[in-house]
Amino acid sequence: MRNQIENRRSGKTFWKMAAAVGMTAGLLAGSALTAWAGEWKEIPDEGWKYEENGTDVTGWVKTNDTWYYVDPETGFWVETPVLNENSVCYLLENAVNKAGWYKKEVTEMVYHIDSVSKDTITVSLLLEGQPARTTGTLNTFEVKLKDRTAKSLSTKLVLDL
Numbered sequence: 001m002r003n004q005i006e007n008r009r010s011g012k013t014f015w016k017m018a019a020a021v022g023m024t025a026g027l028l029a030g031s032a033l034t035a036w037a038g039e040w041k042e043i044p045d046e047g048w049k050y051e052e053n054g055t056d057v058t059g060w061v062k063t064n065d066t067w068y069y070v071d072p073e074t075g076f077w078v079e080t081p082v083l084n085e086n087s088v089c090y091l092l093e094n095a096v097n098k099a100g101w102y103k104k105e106v107t108e109m110v111y112h113i114d115s116v117s118k119d120t121i122t123v124s125l126l127l128e129g130q131p132a133r134t135t136g137t138l139n140t141f142e143v144k145l146k147d148r149t150a151k152s153l154s155t156k157l158v159l160d161l
Contacts, residue, residue, distance in 0.1 A: 011012065031039050037052070038050055038051060038057060038061070038063065039051055040063075040077075043076075043113060046076065049070070049074060049075050049076060049077070050063075050068070050077065050078040050098075054055070056075045057070060058070045058071065058072040058075055059072060060090050062093055065082065066094055067090040067091070067093060067094055068105050069081040069087065069090070080141075081130060083143070083145050083161060084145075085113060085116070087113075088095060088111075088124060088143055088161075089111035089113065091161040092111055092123055092141060092150050092159070092161060093109075093151060095117055095161050096125065096158065096159065099153040100140060100158055101139075102125070105127065105138070107128055107129060108128040109125055109127060109128070109138065110125075110126045110127075110128050111123055112125075112126055113160075119144065120143060120144055120145065121142075121143045122140065122142055122143070123140070123141045123143060123144065123150070123157065124137050124139070124140045124141075125137070125139045138154050139153070139155070140152075140153045140154065141153065143154075143161065148160065148161045149161065
């Protein structure tokens with residue numbers, strides 16, 4: 001009988017400890033998410049900066065499913081970044097999301113540069129089946145650098161970048 005009582009007590013103690021550990025882990029996870037959240041700060045008469053944990057972040061920043069470019073030299077957001085091989089996939093992803101295309105896809109989408117010329121960049125939108133392996137092409141876009149448009153080669157629809 002004494003063994004049964006001790007086992008019940010240790011069982012209750014175990015569950016109390018497990019609950020306490022679970023709540024602590026939940027609180028820590030919640031605070032970790034908050035700690036990593038970035039925020040935009042407006043500097044009057046200069047522009048917008050992006051910070052995470054009090055530190056300026058530069059380069060490509062994704063917030064609320066939109067990519068933004070923050071100039072590494074100035075630290076300020078660039079409203080219309082130069083359209084080139086480095087920026088085309090980010091800007092095309094923004095345009096595709098804004099148009100509402102492919103929202104029902106359950107696998108990750110990958111933007112891949114197929115070719116580059118003086119006036120155009122061809123980009124394929126692929127589905128990723130396994131990490132680093134694509135399973136199919138959703139669309140291919142011909143991006144015109146001069147007028148900042150992306151024409152879908154399958155539907156002939158044009159997106160503004």
